[in-house]
Amino acid sequence: MKNPLDSLWGTVISGLVLTIALYFIAQKLVVQALA
Amino acid sequence: MDYLPAIMRWLHLMAGVMWIGLLYYFNFVQVAALKAAAADNTAAGITRHVAPRALFYFRWAALVTWLAGAALLGGNFVEAFTLHANFAVIGIGAWLGTIMLFNVWVLIWPNQKKILGIKPATDEEKVKARRIAFLASRTNTMLSIPMLFFMAAGAHSAIYGF
Numbered sequence: 285m286k287n288p289l290d291s292l293w294g295t296v297i298s299g300l301v302l303t304i305a306l307y308f309i310a311q312k313l314v315v316q317a318l319a
Numbered sequence: 320m321d322y323l324p325a326i327m328r329w330l331h332l333m334a335g336v337m338w339i340g341l342l343y344y345f346n347f348v349q350v351a352a353l354k355a356a357a358a359d360n361t362a363a364g365i366t367r368h369v370a371p372r373a374l375f376y377f378r379w380a381a382l383v384t385w386l387a388g389a390a391l392l393g394g395n396f397v398e399a400f401t402l403h404a405n406f407a408v409i410g411i412g413a414w415l416g417t418i419m420l421f422n423v424w425v426l427i428w429p430n431q432k433k434i435l436g437i438k439p440a441t442d443e444e445k446v447k448a449r450r451i452a453f454l455a456s457r458t459n460t461m462l463s464i465p466m467l468f469f470m471a472a473g474a475h476s477a478i479y480g481f
Binding site for chain 2: 287289290292295296298299300302303306307309310311313314315317318
């Protein structure tokens with residue numbers, strides 16, 4: 285499997301996927317703190 | 320005193336623009352330019368005159384960005400880095416920025432010194448250094464996307480449900 289960081293588009297897409305994943309983690313942390 | 324946080328936020332933004340701007344220059348422009356320049360033997364112009372200057376502002380802007388960000392967090396520094404309650408959002412951004420600062424000073428700069436001939440290195444060491452610096456720089460480009468999201472979206476609390 286090719287490393288996605290070898291291509292610029294792979295890097296940008298990986299960053300966007302990571303943003304979505306971290307957004308849900310942040311949301312969970314906030315909801316837990318408010319509960 | 321309200322001036323200090325305002326000045327720190329201003330400094331954080333200015334240094335951050337320089338840091339991430341140069342990071343994007345390296346990844347979106349210089350990597351491709353060096354490949355093209357190597358084909359017609361003009362790469363030395365970039366490696367001798369452009370890259371060292373860009374790396375100077377890049378690494379110091381990274382440090383100033385982090386320090387100004389830490390000053391901005393002030394008394395909430397520990398809460399942010401432990402992802403405590405209301406500071407979880409900015410805390411994720413702060414962690415991403417910290418990992419990126421580590422990559423700049425521990426992986427990118429020491430390896431770039433070998434690549435640019437600032438520090439003596441064998442050809443084999445240079446090949447290895449080039450790969451490490453490249454991947455660390457690409458990792459920072461990837462991390463900059465969520466980092467900027469959490470910095471910018473931190474103020475829009477409604478999207479997190481509070």
